[in-house]
Amino acid sequence: MSGGEVSDHILDSNILIRYLRKITGYKDLLKAIEREGWSYISAMTRLEIVRGMLERERQGTMDLLNSLETISITSEIADQAGALIRTWKSRGMILSDADALIAATAIHHSLTLVTTNPKHFPMPELDLRVADDAGNLSQRQ
Numbered sequence: 001m002s003g004g005e006v007s008d009h010i011l012d013s014n015i016l017i018r019y020l021r022k023i024t025g026y027k028d029l030l031k032a033i034e035r036e037g038w039s040y041i042s043a044m045t046r047l048e049i050v051r052g053m054l055e056r057e058r059q060g061t062m063d064l065l066n067s068l069e070t071i072s073i074t075s076e077i078a079d080q081a082g083a084l085i086r087t088w089k090s091r092g093m094i095l096s097d098a099d100a101l102i103a104a105t106a107i108h109h110s111l112t113l114v115t116t117n118p119k120h121f122p123m124p125e126l127d128l129r130v131a132d133d134a135g136n137l138s139q140r141q
Contacts, residue, residue: 008037010106011068012115013048013098015131016041020049020061025135032137033114040069040111044101071105080104084123093122 011033019026033039046065053061081104085095095103099120106113112127118140121128128140 007112008040008109009033009114009129010040010042010071010102010109010111011045012102012113012117013045014116015114016045016049016064017052018116018131018135020057020064023133023135025133026131029131029135029137038069040071040109041065042102042105043070043073044098044105046070048098071109073101073105074108077101077104077108080108088122096120 011030015026015029019030030039049061049065078101081097081100084100084104085097088095103113103121103123103126105111107123107126110127112129113121114129114131114137115121116131116133118128118130129137130140131137
């Protein structure tokens with residue numbers, strides 16, 4: 001999509017973790033993203049969040065996760081993630097399975113990925129927005 005149009009986003013796990021930990025700026029960040037378009041998460045992100053959740057955090061965590069559309073990992077996304085891992089390994093960079101699946105989901109569905117860790121997502125074909133410590137967004141540099 002060109003600048004100024006509504007954009008749909010897929011949120012990386014670290015964005016949700018900062019929101020759940022009530023890091024200043026991240027509640028406003030999620031509201032701002034919601035105003036721009038639909039917000040999604042990968043099934044991998046959902047797994048990562050639930051895996052790290054404490055029992056006392058269950059209600060708030062599940063409320064957040066259930067407010068976002070979860071995109072399933074299809075065979076096409078798995079194949080694309082595998083190809084990303086293989087391609088970047090040949091260039092000397094190791095991608096985690098989780099990051100590759102999240103990136104492949106974003107690419108496959110033409111979504112903008114929002115993360116605090118741009119180094120985990122070196123793919124030039126990936127539309128990436130980076131959140132800083134205060135929850136301010138910028139385009140990948």
